[in-house]
Amino acid sequence: MTDEPLLSVRDLEKHYPVRSGVLRRVSGHVKAVDGVSFDVRAGEAFGLVGESGCGKSTTASTLLGLEAPTGGEVRFDGRAVSSLDGGELERFRRRAQIVFQDPNSAFDPRMTVGESVAEPLAIHGVRDADRRREVAVDVLERVGLSESDADRYPREFSGGQKQRIALARALVLNPDLLVVDEPVSALDVSVQAEILSLLEDLRTELDLAMVLISHDLSVVREVCDRVGVMYLGELVERGPVDGIFEDPQHPYTDALLSAIPEPDPRARGDAVELTGDVPDPANPPEGCSFHPRCPSVIPPDAFEFEDGRFRAVHDLRLAVADGTVDPDEYDDARAVRAEFGLANELSDPDAERVLGEACQSLVAGDVDAAAARLAEAFESVCEREDPALEPTEAGHPAACLRRGESESDPGPEATTPE
Numbered sequence: 383m384t385d386e387p388l389l390s391v392r393d394l395e396k397h398y399p400v401r402s403g404v405l406r407r408v409s410g411h412v413k414a415v416d417g418v419s420f421d422v423r424a425g426e427a428f429g430l431v432g433e434s435g436c437g438k439s440t441t442a443s444t445l446l447g448l449e450a451p452t453g454g455e456v457r458f459d460g461r462a463v464s465s466l467d468g469g470e471l472e473r474f475r476r477r478a479q480i481v482f483q484d485p486n487s488a489f490d491p492r493m494t495v496g497e498s499v500a501e502p503l504a505i506h507g508v509r510d511a512d513r514r515r516e517v518a519v520d521v522l523e524r525v526g527l528s529e530s531d532a533d534r535y536p537r538e539f540s541g542g543q544k545q546r547i548a549l550a551r552a553l554v555l556n557p558d559l560l561v562v563d564e565p566v567s568a569l570d571v572s573v574q575a576e577i578l579s580l581l582e583d584l585r586t587e588l589d590l591a592m593v594l595i596s597h598d599l600s601v602v603r604e605v606c607d608r609v610g611v612m613y614l615g616e617l618v619e620r621g622p623v624d625g626i627f628e629d630p631q632h633p634y635t636d637a638l639l640s641a642i643p644e645p646d647p648r649a650r651g652d653a654v655e656l657t658g659d660v661p662d663p664a665n666p667p668e669g670c671s672f673h674p675r676c677p678s679v680i681p682p683d684a685f686e687f688e689d690g691r692f693r694a695v696h697d698l699r700l701a702v703a704d705g706t707v708d709p710d711e712y713d714d715a716r717a718v719r720a721e722f723g724l725a726n727e728l729s730d731p732d733a734e735r736v737l738g739e740a741c742q743s744l745v746a747g748d749v750d751a752a753a754a755r756l757a758e759a760f761e762s763v764c765e766r767e768d769p770a771l772e773p774t775e776a777g778h779p780a781a782c783l784r785r786g787e788s789e790s791d792p793g794p795e796a797t798t799p800e
């Protein structure tokens with residue numbers, strides 16, 4: 383592994399225009415990728431992890447130049463990808479390959495596996511059919527298949543085997559960088575480990591740089607050296623796999639770790655359950671984009687809350703402000719509290735007084751008064767301030783205002799991957 387990154391992604395943005403009305407005017411933007419930075423060195427595997435819709439696939443297609451970024455820069459082997467053209471661009475396209483999510487739809491059913499795997503060679507100018515076949519067979523063998531498989535058709539193979547064939551096709555041009563999008567999510571659990579171990583072998587044997595995309599941190603752990611945790615178009619934590627697993631710094635990372643099935647329930651500890659979906663990236667929340675779901679959302683300074691107790695108050699406040707609470711559904715304040723998982727009495731008397739008044743207003747049908755009372759008292763700093771990716775005591779950066787409570791000066795490494 384050299385020190386110079388093979389791939390360097392800086393402040394990458396991909397914003398899609400949202401059009402509406404008869405004239406299809408641009409009325410907003412989907413910020414699918416919104417300022418993502420990371421490096422990948424030769425022979426290194428970087429994992430990009432997050433729930434569906436966080437912007438992982440868009441990051442992949444944008445960094446490979448399959449879609450033009452709307453901001454930021456991608457450098458490959460020291461050159462800005464946007465500046466490449468002609469032969470240089472073709473060379474980049476050879477050296478940087480992608481394997482898409484679903485191996486079942488990856489092949490032309492009329493072509494043999496050998497023809498499919500050899501196709502990129504023909505596209506890139508290898509005219510000699512015997513030579514193409516020879517290279518295709520070699521690479522099929524490398525991924526665990528045999529020469530006779532080259533003459534069979536994709537339908538004759540299982541999902542795991544098709545994923546091997548898809549990998550063979552991506553490797554046939556001898557790339558330096560491989561982007562693999564959800565390599566095992568379409569596969570039976572029984573074959574997932576085999577494919578991950580194959581990826582690990584290929585990376586070491588071929589000194590491949592890899593960007594592995596997954597919604598599952600345990601998949602990333604099998605193959606990657608470093609990880610970027612992505613939420614709503616941004617990296618919220620980035621660091622070595624061990625650091626992310628042993629000392630996660632962002633509540634979203636905690637939640638993704640809790641989602642990993644743990645064979646021994648006693649080892650699970652305090653599982654963090656994530657509720658709700660990823661918000662619409664065309665209309666992201668103000669402040670920290672994770673605050674509507676964050677179990678550790680910060681309470682206002684004026685009140686004392688026991689750990690995690692403020693979450694329920696924040697939920698009530700957001701629901702009342704959004705107009706999604708129907709007062710007719712509640713007979714009394716207790717019913718409101720029960721619905722939102724609020725304690726019958728908050729330990730801080732001042733907070734309890736405000737909450738009690740707001741619940742009373744709500745039950746009386748005065749939603750505006752309840753919303754105003756809750757907003758005035760319980761606005762969280764997480765709704766006002768958008769945390770940047772900053773160094774933490776764990777040695778890797780995270781974007782959480784709780785971590786920002788330390789005195790450290792972010793310095794230049796705030797935007798430079800560690």
Ligand SMILES: Nc1ncnc2c1ncn2[C@@H]1O[C@H](COP(=O)(O)OP(=O)(O)OP(=O)(O)O)[C@@H](O)[C@H]1O
Nearest residue numbers: 398412414432433434435436437438439440441663
């Ligand atoms: N061409 C497009 N036009 C408008 N919005 C788009 C476009 N492509 C993606 N998006 C939006 O960008 C966001 C990020 O999508 P993306 O597919 O990158 O996420 P993902 O994390 O890879 O999820 P998945 O695993 O489901 O593919 C989503 O809200 C998606 O709807």
